[in-house]
Amino acid sequence: MIPKYIDSDKVRKILTWPLVNAAVEEALKAIDYSELNAANSEQSYKRQPPRTITACGNASQLLLTMPGYVGNYKALNAKTNDQLPCSSTLACKVVTSFTNNQNLQPPLPNILANILLFDVNTGELQCIMEGTQITAWRTAAASIVATKYLYMKRFPQGFQTPIKLAIIGCGVQGQSHALGMCATFNVSEIYLWNRRQSKADSLLLLLQHLHLNKVLQNPTKIFVTDTPAEAVREAEVICIGTYSPHALINYDMLKSGDVHINTVGAGAVHFGEVSQDIYDNAVVYVDSLINARTELKDLKANIIGEIGQVIREGRSAENKSLTIYQSLGNFGIF
Numbered sequence: 594m595i596p597k598y599i600d601s602d603k604v605r606k607i608l609t610w611p612l613v614n615a616a617v618e619e620a621l622k623a624i625d626y627s628e629l630n631a632a633n634s635e636q637s638y639k640r641q642p643p644r645t646i647t648a649c650g651n652a653s654q655l656l657l658t659m660p661g662y663v664g665n666y667k668a669l670n671a672k673t674n675d676q677l678p679c680s681s682t683l684a685c686k687v688v689t690s691f692t693n694n695q696n697l698q699p700p701l702p703n704i705l706a707n708i709l710l711f712d713v714n715t716g717e718l719q720c721i722m723e724g725t726q727i728t729a730w731r732t733a734a735a736s737i738v739a740t741k742y743l744y745m746k747r748f749p750q751g752f753q754t755p756i757k758l759a760i761i762g763c764g765v766q767g768q769s770h771a772l773g774m775c776a777t778f779n780v781s782e783i784y785l786w787n788r789r790q791s792k793a794d795s796l797l798l799l800l801q802h803l804h805l806n807k808v809l810q811n812p813t814k815i816f817v818t819d820t821p822a823e824a825v826r827e828a829e830v831i832c833i834g835t836y837s838p839h840a841l842i843n844y845d846m847l848k849s850g851d852v853h854i855n856t857v858g859a860g861a862v863h864f865g866e867v868s869q870d871i872y873d874n875a876v877v878y879v880d881s882l883i884n885a886r887t888e889l890k891d892l893k894a895n896i897i898g899e900i901g902q903v904i905r906e907g908r909s910a911e912n913k914s915l916t917i918y919q920s921l922g923n924f925g926i927f
């Protein structure tokens with residue numbers, strides 16, 4: 594059988610925020626196979642071994658392989674939104690992170706991905722999906738799901754609660770986080786910061802264009818700031834996705850009261866862009882504990898558990914107004 598190839602144009606046509614958010618929530622919700630027992634046999638489950646990271650020459654050129662299986666999950670039909678019968682997916686995402694790509698002429702995305710889908714009965718390769726956009730959407734959707742369960746659920750208005758949002762780093766991830774958050778939540782104000790301001794300006798123009806054309810519904814005030822401190826001063830929800838090896842925000846910069854941070858970036862380690870004093874004052878949730886055990890082993894933080902557990906059981910009573918979703922990366926169900 595020749596596997597089907599789904600190119601980036603076809604992928605783009607399928608992706609919508611409700612669909613991707615739902616797929617990612619479903620994948621995050623799956624329980625680890627080792628915890629499955631007779632009492633929760635209806636539950637979806639996952640087998641997700643640690644991902645491998647292979648350096649190609651040096652640490653700025655990496656190949657990541659991310660295999661996973663999700664069994665017994667319930668997905669929605671993309672066209673009708675109807676619940677589909679229980680499904681299972683066996684897949685492997687293969688990602689490269691080559692951080693010089695942005696300097697090529699013409700530039701390429703630093704993160705390039707392909708997703709291999711296998712027949713769960715025969716193991717045959719069924720399909721290869723261009724995965725670069727899926728990675729951008731999936732990562733933002735995981736932050737959206739984390740924001741929904743760790744932040745929005747604190748308020749009686751839930752999803753409708755107006756939020757002030759900060760985007761630190763306006764590259765591929767910054768853009769998908771801004772678009773996904775604005776498409777999903779009632780974002781009243783959005784503060785954009787990027788090391789090179791022109792990228793933040795471009796994102797501002799894109800957001801204004803989407804609002805003007807009613808692709809984004811809620812009226813959002815959009816600001817470009819000179820510093821990360823200005824961007825986060827008022828923010829209730831912060832998304833940070835850069836390659837910065839040092840902290841771009843620290844605890845003194847945050848507003849007091851309820852704040853939630855989604856941190857997705859940083860190069861060699863996955864926790865460089867937020868200061869230690871923020872971690873000291875926060876509770877941390879991850880997407881994948883199995884990857885956290887290796888990739889976050891040097892992080893000194895109160896890691897409570899996986900976001901999937903919060904989806905299944907609610908947030909534990911840890912009494913902290915500052916939450917962090919530390920995103921390592923896993924895969925959605927597509």
Ligand SMILES: NC(=O)C1=CN([C@@H]2O[C@H](COP(=O)(O)OP(=O)(O)OC[C@H]3O[C@@H](n4cnc5c(N)ncnc54)[C@H](O)[C@@H]3O)[C@@H](O)[C@H]2O)C=CC1
Pocket residue numbers: 690695703704728732762763764765766767787788789792834835836837838841857858859860920921922923
């Ligand atoms: N957690 C996850 O699942 C995923 C994480 N990532 C990570 O997210 C981060 C961003 O990735 P992309 O948006 O695809 O890259 P990108 O190259 O499109 O954007 C990176 C942004 O970081 C900024 N930046 C780079 N170095 C900086 C520094 N020293 N200080 C301040 N800003 C700096 C750049 O100005 C740029 O706007 C990377 O660390 C990447 O590894 C990417 C995909 C998935």
Ligand SMILES: O=C(O)C1=NCCCC1
Pocket residue numbers: 657688690704728921922923
């Ligand atoms: O989950 C992913 O995809 C990635 N995670 C870390 C950085 C590269 C892509």
